[in-house]
Amino acid sequence: MEQTTTQNEVQFSEKAMAEIRRYISHYPADRKKSAILPVLHIAQAEFGGWVSPQVQDKVAEILDIQPIEVYEVATFYTMFNLKPVGKHVLEVCRTGPCMLRGADHLIEHLENRLGCHVGENSSDGLFTLKTVECLAACGMGPMLQIREKYYENLDPQKMDQLLDDLSKE
């Protein structure tokens, strides 16, 4: 569920907080920092698909660590979006094995259809086009990920169908 964020008031839902507490309990009591990646994932899902500086500060507060420790991590790992994203983030694999099976064409097709380049949002703001490295689906390429779901063995027709379906959501 999406929450409203203001300059200083980042509030996780009770459901998200329960999930955060569950993760924290997995590590020794003096090693709360270990939960940083799971908590950032929860935060990203909670606050519109990206982690703003305010959200990162809140994560630091929850884990009793310095904000810089969260910034360091959020910028190192590629899954965390540091800028606002579209409603649907398309993460297309561009690595060798997928390229061999047509990833380049799929990316080109997406750029044309969405009217934006890789790394940008479509003009209607609905989609963000990202390329990512090998997602462990190489035999089923070309493929992409949207949120927690993999779409495999894609071609331009299947891609168009998928975009049409997502646009209607």
Place this chain on the structure above:
Amino acid sequence: MGLKILTEHINVPGIDTLETYRKMGGYRSVEKALKTMTPEEVVEEVKKSGLRGRGGAGFPTGLKWSFLAKPEGKPRYLVCNADESEPGTFKDRVLMEKIPHALIEGMITSSYALGARTSYIYIRGELMFVLRILEKAIAECYAAGLLGENILGSGYSLDLHVHPGGGAYICGEETALLESLEGKRGNPRNKPPFPAVWGLYGCPTVVNNVESIASVPWIVNNTGDEYAKIGVGRSTGTKLISASGHINNPGVYEIELGLPVEEFLFSDEYCGGIWKGRKFKAIVAGGSSVPILTGELFLKTAEGTPRVMTYESLSEGGFVSGTMLGSGGFIVMDDTTCIVRNTWNFSRFYHHESCGQCSPCREGTGWMEKILHRLEHGHGNMHDIDLLVNVSKQIEGNTICPLGDAAAWPVASAVRHFRDEFEWHVKHPEKATAPGAVYSGAEDLAFA
């Protein structure tokens, strides 16, 4: 049909549930180990099995376990490496997704052998849907008394947790993985000390690949000696191969080590041959980090011996004419593949994934990517080809972790085996950059 010990029941409906998994004989190794064996006896069986780490390096698992330090008053940890990010490798994902209990059973039996009371499965963050499958399976185990306090009344207790990564290939390197699990950037540690002495939270730790751990139950149930009978020589057991690229039947296959490569590549039971009736040009046989080979050198060694799927056979000829089994990522390329483009793609990957700690890797991977980009786009010169090899040599062996080597080998081997194709890009840039153009042999170079 070869023996299947990991994937035998992969198509049984409901095999992802504890009930069905147990019906098919699951969790027998936990009963056997915890109730009738000492931890040392379990380690001994794994040693006897000859099982070698399936994460890529092929280090004997039992030996690694026997190095684990056991200081008084410090916990020990088992951490499963489920980061699977090596391009061309997707076997761990398929195994965890389809049969999550295979890994969890292995984790319980292995944790008991190592004396761990808390264990972690570090899974790459992109596989959040697989994390949820594992968590559901773990919850079933807690409810059934297979995890938690006093497992099956044996007196042994274990907590098992799944931890998601954040998207970074380098976190597959075991010390980077531990840093990441501690909530930090994934920067590999300098070694020694090795994780066996100084691992998670400064405690003795074993890091093992998903497939290695999932192989342990069969070894415990059937003895290490029986496992060692499967395979050839020092390549014992079965291995999961992720097959991708230009083949008719991509997917994950469990093979008995020692299977002839020709059979694996061409028979319908496995890869089913090259797609679209095309010719076999090249292969990266063990995940993107291993040297690329021509089709001929892959099927037969330089001496003309047919190769088989073992650690030894694939590396015959060293880096001059051989490669490595690595993680079992089998990437096949047909005769329409541009080797320069492919090498550039992999170089871009390693540059992108370098953690940036050591200058040979950080700078060198950037150089290689740039040079290959030039060559691929028709702006390279002959000197660039030697420069590539030169840069790769300066990275190799001069870095904190093996990512540097992993970036260097594919480039050096591509130039070694496909030099004329690189030269063609320099001599005939207009042809080489034409859409769909592919180098087809020496006559292309000769005619201007």
